[in-house]
Amino acid sequence: DTGVSQDPRHKITKRGQNVTFRCDPISEHNRLYWYRQTLGQGPEFLTYFQNEAQLEKSRLLSDRFSAERPKGSFSTLEIQRTEQGDSAMYLCASSSGTSGETGELFFGEGSRLTVL
Amino acid sequence: RKEVEQDPGPFNVPEGATVAFNCTYSNSASQSFFWYRQDCRKEPKLLMSVYSSGNEDGRFTAQLNRASQYISLLIRDSKLSDSATYLCVVTIWGTYKYIFGTGTRLKVLA
Numbered sequence: 751d752t753g754v755s756q757d758p759r760h761k762i763t764k765r766g767q768n769v770t771f772r773c774d775p776i777s778e779h780n781r782l783y784w785y786r787q788t789l790g791q792g793p794e795f796l797t798y799f800q801n802e803a804q805l806e807k808s809r810l811l812s813d814r815f816s817a818e819r820p821k822g823s824f825s826t827l828e829i830q831r832t833e834q835g836d837s838a839m840y841l842c843a844s845s846s847g848t849s850g851e852t853g854e855l856f857f858g859e860g861s862r863l864t865v866l
Numbered sequence: 867r868k869e870v871e872q873d874p875g876p877f878n879v880p881e882g883a884t885v886a887f888n889c890t891y892s893n894s895a896s897q898s899f900f901w902y903r904q905d906c907r908k909e910p911k912l913l914m915s916v917y918s919s920g921n922e923d924g925r926f927t928a929q930l931n932r933a934s935q936y937i938s939l940l941i942r943d944s945k946l947s948d949s950a951t952y953l954c955v956v957t958i959w960g961t962y963k964y965i966f967g968t969g970t971r972l973k974v975l976a
Contacts, residue, residue, distance in 0.1 A: 781962055783964065785966070790874070790968075791968055791969075792870075792872075792953050792966035792967050792968045792969045793910065793953075793966045794966070795963060795964070795965060795966075798962065798963060800962065805961070805962070806961060806963055841909060841910075843964075845962075847962070852897065852898045852957045852962055852964070854912045855902075855910075855912065855955075855964055857909035857910055857911070858909060859908075859909055860909060
């Protein structure tokens with residue numbers, strides 16, 4: 751399967767713990783995105799990378815959230831000191847494109863976080 | 867005000883009906899426009915891009931009105947398999963950031 755893969759698919763944690771999600775994009779895609787989605791809502795933008803550079807981070811995102819894409823391939827999203835409000839589906843997506851182009855986003859199946 | 871707004875629905879329509887969804891966006895610097903489809907408990911997938919002149923893909927027609935800042939999706943001859951959430955997506959000029967609307971739920975009834 752050469753699509754976007756995310757790990758773990760499900761994570762249950764206690765409030766205050768740290769969690770990390772991993773995303774492996776489609777191999778030739780230079781852009782990688784993280785979104786959060788809760789029931790009945792559309793995906794909410796968190797951050798995105800072009801290669802290894804993090805180009806934008808949502809202003810709504812607290813400093814407990816951090817994302818990296820160290821070699822321009824896979825990415826990790828870490829949430830520190832989790833809160834119950836962090837419970838959501840975390841979606842990763844990737845796309846390819848040259849400067850000025852916005853192509854199709856390909857999503858992974860998501861990592862579902864439940865904070866108890 | 868949300869950057870991309872949609873009527874959440876649900877829209878319940880009989881098989882064979884024609885149904886239309888609208889989406890409005892607030893940023894006049896919006897550059898590219900898309901409709902994505904999301905099935906229950908699945909990831910979103912691209913349905914179609916929306917071009918300035920309007921475009922059609924089989925039973926689906928998308929239109930863009932830049933002056934009024936809205937996008938529409940028309941589905942003709944609805945099928946049971948069209949039941950899903952339809953997400954309006956906009957990108958902003960000068961970025962590669964995709965902004966999603968809340969989505970509109972469609973249920974096609976037998």
